[in-house]
Amino acid sequence: MFTGIVETVGVVEKCDASSLFIKADKILETTHIGDSIAVNGVCLTVTRLADGGFYADVMPETLSRSNLGQLTCGARVNLERAMAADGRFGGHIVSGHIDGRGKITKILKDGNAVRFWISAAEGILRLIVEKGSITVDGISLTVAGVSESDFSISIIPHTLGETxxxxxxxGDSVNLENDIIGKYVERLLGGSLLQKNQSARDEKLMAWLAE
Structure with a gap:
């Protein structure tokens, strides 16, 4: 599990269809083979440590759902190690399992901050609420506004400089992960509605058979 608080920015040095090598001295002090690291919000497993960086395998499913397939050598990526049991919970609950990609449609200066508008699929937007949490490229952010076609986030200078x-x-593509609490609530409510609809159909069938 992660919290969406980016620890450092790494640099992609090697990439192919199945693996990445990312330079990131800062987070390697306590990192071991088999550990999880979120790369632009995608949970990847460290398969090898070498030369001030780490290797991670990337599945086709991950490449299709995220922007990792668009990375080229020299690209900068947000990195966060999995949360320690005694760590501070600075962001929100982040699984590292991307729901899909969004597209940046507008960027405007907003006082001392910068506001981004991001378009996304209806299934993702449905679970976004104003002042709720959203993970964008692994960064835990507060939703400033949401419409039927996009949502916006307001970014302070510190976040712009550290991510x-x-x-x-x-036009850039970003990885999006909805608040996991919202996903569970939707699933549970959806299940109960399906059960109610099935019960109503069963009652109608029984009534018809009794006639």
Missing amino acids: TLGDRRV
Whole structure:
């Protein structure tokens, strides 16, 4: 589990269809083979440590759902190690399992901050609420506004400087993970509604058979 508080920005040095090698001296002090590291919000397993960086395998499913397949050598990526049991919970509950990608449609200066508008699929937008939490490229952020076609986030200078959001431009693809609590609530409510509909159909069938 992660919290969406980016620890450092790494640099992709090697990439192919099945693995990445990312330079990241800062987070390697306590990292071991088999540990989980979120790369742009995607939970990956460290398969090898070498030369001030780490290797991680990437599945086709991950490449299709995230922007990792678009990475090239020299690309900067947000990194966060899995949360320690005695760590501080600075963001929100982040699983590292991407729900899909969004597209940056507008970037505007907003006082001392910068506001981003991101379009996304209806299934993702349905679970976004104003002032709720959303993970964008592994960063825990507060939703500033949401519409039927997009949502917006307001980024302070510190976050712009310490993550890859400062590199982002209109048209760029970003990884999105909805608040896991919202996903569970939707699933549970959806299940109960299905059960109610099935019960109603069963009652109608029994009444018809009794006629």
